[in-house]
C-alpha cells in the first residue's frame with residue numbers, strides 16, 4: 001500500500017530533518033554555538049541520543065512490533081487504512097500526546113523512571129538537541145514509540161508521518177534557545193494570538209519553566225508543565241504554570257554530573273560516585289524529625305519548604321523530591337524573625353508548625 005505522504009516517499013523524515021536544520025542554523029546565527037558551555041559529555045549525550053533514537057531504537061521497535069503484529073494479529077493489519085486523514089491524524093496525535101503527558105509525569109514521580117529521564121534535566125542550557133537526552137531504556141519503554149508502531153500496523157502511516165512532523169516542530173521549537181514566543185508577549189497587538197496559542201500548544205516559555213532549576217525563582221516549575229505538544233493536558237490535570245518569562249538557572253541542584261555511559265545506559269551501567277542517584281547503592285534517607293525547626297526568616301524573601309522529608313537541608317527543599325510525587329511549597333516570609341517550621345510533615349498549616357507532631 002502507498003504510505004508516502006503527499007505522494008513523496010520519506011517526506012516526513014525530510015521535513016523533520018529540515019526543521020532541525022532550520023532551528024540549528026538560527027541558533028548558530030544567533031551565536032549560540034560560540035556561547036555554549038556544554039562539555040563533550042553533554043554533546044555525546046545529546047547528539048548521540050538523537051542518532052541512537054532515530055537510527056536504532058525507533059526503527060527497531062517499529063520493525064519488531066510490525067513483525068509481532070503480522071504474526072499474531074495478521075487480520076488487523078491495515079484495518080484502519082480506510083480512515084481519512086482528518087480522522088486518523090487527531091486519533092493518532094491526541095492519544096499519543098496524552099500518553100506522553102502521563103509517561104513524562106510518571107518519569108518525575110517514580111524513582112526508577114526518574115533515573116532514566118534525569119539526564120534530560122541535567123542540561124544547564126536549552127537547545128533542541130536536549131530533547132533526545134534521556135537513557136536508552138527511557139525510549140525503549142516509552143509508550144509513544146510503540147503507539148507509532150501500532151498505528152502504522154493498523155494502516156495509519158500517513159497520519160503518523162504528518163503527526164510526527166507537527167509534533168517535532170513543537171518539541172524542537174519549545175526546547176530551542178530561540179524564544180520565538182517572547183516578542184508575542186511583549187507586543188500588546190499579538191497578545192490575543194499568543195493567549196490562544198499557549199492554551200493549546202507548548203511554547204518555549206512554558207517548557208523552559210519545566211527545565212528551571214528550582215521553583216524559588218517564581219518562574220520555574222520542574223514538577224509541572226509536563227506537556228509535549230499540547231498544553232491542554234497540564235491544564236486539565238492541574239500541572240500548568242503560565243508565567244510568560246524564562247528561568248535564568250536551568251538544570252538540577254546538587255548535580256554530580258555522571259559520565260555519559262551511566263546516564264545513557266542506566267541501569268546496565270551505573271555511576272561510580274556514591275552521591276549520584278545512578279549509583280547502585282544510592283538511597284534517599286528521611287530527614288524528618290518529630291520536633292519543628294526554628295529558623296530565621298527575612299521579610300519579603302521567598303523560601304522553598306521541603307514537603308517530601310528527604311532534603312539534606314531541612315526544612316528547605318534541596319530537590320531531593322525528584323522521583324517522587326512530592327513538590328516543595330514556595331512561600332514568602334511575612335515578617336523578619338524566628339519562625340517555627342514543621343519538619344514532621346503532617347502540619348495542616350505548612351510550612352509552619354501547628355503542633356500536629358504532639359499527636360505522634
Ligand code: FES
Nearest residue numbers: 306307308317320
Ligand atoms: S527536597 Fe524538595 S520537597 Fe523535599
